[in-house]
Amino acid sequence: MNVLSGDQQIQIIACLTEGQSIRATERITGIHRDTIMRLGERVGRGCAELHDRMMVGIRTGRLELDEIWGYVGKKQKKVERHELSHKGDQYTFIALASSAKAIVSYHQRLLKEAHQPRCGGQPVRRSLQSLPRP
Known part of the structure; x- marks a missing residue:
């Protein structure tokens, strides 16, 4: 080897x-x-x-949420039914601490799963609720 x-x-x-x-x-x-x-x-x-x-216990006054589109293997319109679980359009959702320019959380999902953005496995709204208020 x-x-x-x-x-x-x-x-x-x-x-x-x-x-x-x-x-x-x-x-x-x-x-x-x-x-x-x-x-x-x-x-x-x-x-x-x-x-x-x-990235634990990060305190930030402002959190920016963004998404990035890409494709895996081929674009969604060319994906065949048996390939849906591993090919096609993919979204990456990012939570960015704007003051530190640090990615606090991220999550990748295929198009069929991307109806609700999640960061770190949690829905975005739940992640935002856990942030300390200024």
């Missing part, structure tokens, strides 16, 4: 965070796309765990 060196891992993550596609990263680094995807998934899980540990 081959193991990526620290320098190779850094190069891959640098390419991905700069917006390079997985295939472009494969061409640049010479490392197979499956390996790049496994590394990206592992780093992503670690980032999510770090975010969940660090």
Whole structure:
């Protein structure tokens, strides 16, 4: 089993965070796309765990809510019935502490589930009710 060196891992993550596609990263680094995807998934899980540990008890006077649209695999109008659970339009809902420019909470949902925005697994209105009043 081959193991990526620290320098190779850094190069891959640098390419991905700069917006390079997985295939472009494969061409640049010479490392197979499956390996790049496994590394990206592992780093992503670690980032999510770090975010969940660090973003606790945040006090902010103003919270901005936003959504970002994207698609997974193909756009919604091209998705076939058997693909609905894992492909199509996707929304990412973000709660941003405007003073600190920190993402306090986020949640991703496919279009079929996106009828009610949620942040951190909770409905947005419940998240807002838990904020301290100035």
